[in-house]
Amino acid sequence: MSILKIIAIILLIIVAILAILYFVGTRLQKKQAKAAKTMQETSMNISLLVLDKQKLHIKDAGFNKQVVNAIPAYLKWRKFPVIKARIIKANVAGGAAVMSFICDPKVFKIIPTKTEVKVTVAGIYITKLLSAKGVDLSKLNKKGEKNN
Numbered sequence: 223m224s225i226l227k228i229i230a231i232i233l234l235i236i237v238a239i240l241a242i243l244y245f246v247g248t249r250l251q252k253k254q255a256k257a258a259k260t261m262q263e264t265s266m267n268i269s270l271l272v273l274d275k276q277k278l279h280i281k282d283a284g285f286n287k288q289v290v291n292a293i294p295a296y297l298k299w300r301k302f303p304v305i306k307a308r309i310i311k312a313n314v315a316g317g318a319a320v321m322s323f324i325c326d327p328k329v330f331k332i333i334p335t336k337t338e339v340k341v342t343v344a345g346i347y348i349t350k351l352l353s354a355k356g357v358d359l360s361k362l363n364k365k366g367e368k369n370n
Contacts, residue, residue: 261349264344265342265344266343266344268309268340268343269309269339269341270307270340272306272339273307273320273335273336275304275325275333276303276304277301277302278304280293285346289346302324303324303326303330304323305325306321307323308320308321321346323346324346324348325347326350329348329349329350333348333351333354334357337355338355339357
């Protein structure tokens with residue numbers, strides 16, 4: 223075989239791999255957009271008193287077995303930003319319960335502890351910080367606009 227044939231075969235393999243990656247990437251983008259839309263539809267604003275925040279493994283965070291079993295196996299070894307908080311005002315039954323929440327990394331960096339905050343929650347995931355004492359949210363909004 224000549225060198226040109228070998229180079230042509232290698233180029234065909236590379237083109238095939240790039241085509242596969244393109245189609246898989248577009249499918250994953252569609253799934254991510256759909257998940258973001260459903261998360262936004264199911265979110266609600268609640269007031270929390272943040273007791274503690276730290277990065278923990280999902281099994282050490284205090285979630286019930288249903289939540290732990292719903293996490294994919296490859297994510298069980300990863301540390302998540304977890305916030306333990308007391309629910310103050312919400313449209314949920316149970317009132318002032320202490321719960322663990324998984325937090326968005328951008329929000330986790332600026333959320334203060336031992337203070338009352340108003341957040342947007344989708345299930346057990348804190349997606350957005352709406353208001354907090356002593357936190358300048360304009361900086362977070364400017365950073366969010368640059369990243370989006």
